[in-house]
Amino acid sequence: MIKKLLYVGLLVLATIVVLVLFLCPTSAQDVVANTIEQVKAGHTAELELPTEHLDKIRSIYQFAETNQLSVPKVSLQETARTEEQVQVVAFYEMLEYGENNQVKKAHTESLIFTLQKIGWRSWKIAEVEKQ
Secondary structure: OHHHHHHHHHHHHHHHHHHHHHHOOOOHHHHHHHHHHHHHHOOOOOOOOOHHHHHHHHHHHHHHHHOOOOOOEEEEEEEOOOOOEEEEEEEEEEEEEOHHHOEEEEEEEEEEEEEEEEEOOEEEEEEEEEO
């Protein structure tokens, strides 16, 4: 009986650990990716970022739309990590097509996100810089 309770207790504990690890934001890149997706979708009300930072992200999508470019493809690279801070560079690639659907020109932009650690597995965007 005691063994059964011990196994059930361990199973419950393991389930809680797995849920915490998979449901909490796990990296600074996850925070940046989620923020970019929210801005892209127009859901910025729940984001805790100053308007000037949101505008820097929006400007890339507006540039693509204004110039009739492809939807920006985003790739993220984590750089400059310390115990309490990390920087994530977001590279945006947009293609301009010419006749016969051939690539005429590639346009690139990048944003540098500086994040501060606010908890064990939590990050908050402190700065967004356009390069």
